[in-house]
Amino acid sequence: MRANSVNYTSLSLLLNIDGIPLFNSSSGEFYPILFSVPTAEELDGKVFPVGIYYGEKKPDSLSQFLKYFIEELNDVINNGYGSMDINLLGFCCDTPAKSYILGITSHVGFKSCTRCKIHGQTVERRRVFLEIDCPPRTHEDFINNVDTVYQPRSTPLVDIPSVDFVKSFTLDYMHLICLGVLRTLLFMWFKGPLPNKMSKNQRDLISDRLLVLRGHIPSDFVRKPRPIDVIKSWKATELRAFLLYLGPVVLKGVLSDTKYKNFLSLHCASTIILRSELCRNDDYLELSRKLFKYFINSVKTLYGEMYISHNFHNLIHIVDDVHHFRTRIPNFTVHSVSAFPFENFLQQLKKRVRGHNKPLQQIGRRLSEMFSQGHDIFGKHEKKREFSSQHNDGPLPAFCVSPQYSKLYHNKCEITVTAPNNCVKVKNGKVFVIENFAFSNELRKIVAIGRGL
Numbered sequence: 001m002r003a004n005s006v007n008y009t010s011l012s013l014l015l016n017i018d019g020i021p022l023f024n025s026s027s028g029e030f031y032p033i034l035f036s037v038p039t040a041e042e043l044d045g046k047v048f049p050v051g052i053y054y055g056e057k058k059p060d061s062l063s064q065f066l067k068y069f070i071e072e073l074n075d076v077i078n079n080g081y082g083s084m085d086i087n088l089l090g091f092c093c094d095t096p097a098k099s100y101i102l103g104i105t106s107h108v109g110f111k112s113c114t115r116c117k118i119h120g121q122t123v124e125r126r127r128v129f130l131e132i133d134c135p136p137r138t139h140e141d142f143i144n145n146v147d148t149v150y151q152p153r154s155t156p157l158v159d160i161p162s163v164d165f166v167k168s169f170t171l172d173y174m175h176l177i178c179l180g181v182l183r184t185l186l187f188m189w190f191k192g193p194l195p196n197k198m199s200k201n202q203r204d205l206i207s208d209r210l211l212v213l214r215g216h217i218p219s220d221f222v223r224k225p226r227p228i229d230v231i232k233s234w235k236a237t238e239l240r241a242f243l244l245y246l247g248p249v250v251l252k253g254v255l256s257d258t259k260y261k262n263f264l265s266l267h268c269a270s271t272i273i274l275r276s277e278l279c280r281n282d283d284y285l286e287l288s289r290k291l292f293k294y295f296i297n298s299v300k301t302l303y304g305e306m307y308i309s310h311n312f313h314n315l316i317h318i319v320d321d322v323h324h325f326r327t328r329i330p331n332f333t334v335h336s337v338s339a340f341p342f343e344n345f346l347q348q349l350k351k352r353v354r355g356h357n358k359p360l361q362q363i364g365r366r367l368s369e370m371f372s373q374g375h376d377i378f379g380k381h382e383k384k385r386e387f388s389s390q391h392n393d394g395p396l397p398a399f400c401v402s403p404q405y406s407k408l409y410h411n412k413c414e415i416t417v418t419a420p421n422n423c424v425k426v427k428n429g430k431v432f433v434i435e436n437f438a439f440s441n442e443l444r445k446i447v448a449i450g451r452g453l
């Protein structure tokens, strides 16, 4: 690791522990312990490994698995790392991993909510959680092991002093909303039994609309929309795009008004907790909480109580994460404490393992290569700003001259003079369609030329 550029005085860590199958054909699994630093803008999206376990199944002994990690973490929290203070923000894990490391009952247990004391019920052989306002769980109850049905096993994490055993474990919206609640709705509409399954004509109409929208999706999105006949292979980022941008457009007029309104309540509530300016506004957060509750209650009426699973129930708690983390993380949204960067890192790592021979050693070498290529917590993280694709085609206003460019790469964002990457919103809120980049004689620098909308 290089330590010669960005000077941090403190780092606040978000930890992730999860199991990923390594090969499709055998049972080998990684259990990595990873961290990100959501408080440092320069490290946005970056993930760093603390330790990696590999085996046929998850480690038999949780204490052995976490022993060295807990010792090291306590050491850096107590003594700092070099001149830096190290803090622990919390843990971001999916529900099975959370249950494993906390020693709590699994998500199908009657008393499995990490935030409240709801007692689940069985409806049509499914575990459901129907009540809305149950007493909250507390850190003190967890430490004192008050509820042994909820906590059948002990956890070595109690040896980390700064952990709050209710608030420090995030409700990750990637698993909870994108891969959980939204996927359930989509499967109900597109794959499930009648009466909720859409007709073939309705499904074809939605697929056609998604395909038309491909031409309007800017490069900020990793993937373009795909038709619904491949919905089983939609990734979390595609589900996220559907939730926040595409769903309200392609479902309009296809779903019944009541079901469309139900989807919009999920869309609006999620949009609020994914925009930093709205996460700072208590009125919007209260609106988001009400919309999530409305969504759950209307799902009961429209689709049935059997759908109010652990994931659906946890929607009523997710706004609490905003209140807890927004004072600890600048420009906070629930994305700041989500599994998206961890999942991305693990998939990149998994791709680099070739063959079944000594996978852990292969991972060690790949990580070493990644760090030597600049994946470095202490490396230099410059914001790139680069014009490219020079041309002489205009348009040029009176005060502008060549050189002209048709592409700007700025801070992970690509802006071009053609659709769909030519539409920008500037700081005063106005929206422009970019038509050229050229040198301004007046301002003595390259400027963007565009039409206001």
Ligand SMILES: [Zn+2]
Residues within 6 Å of the ligand: 113, 114, 115, 116, 117, 118, 313, 314, 317
């Ligand atoms: Zn609950």
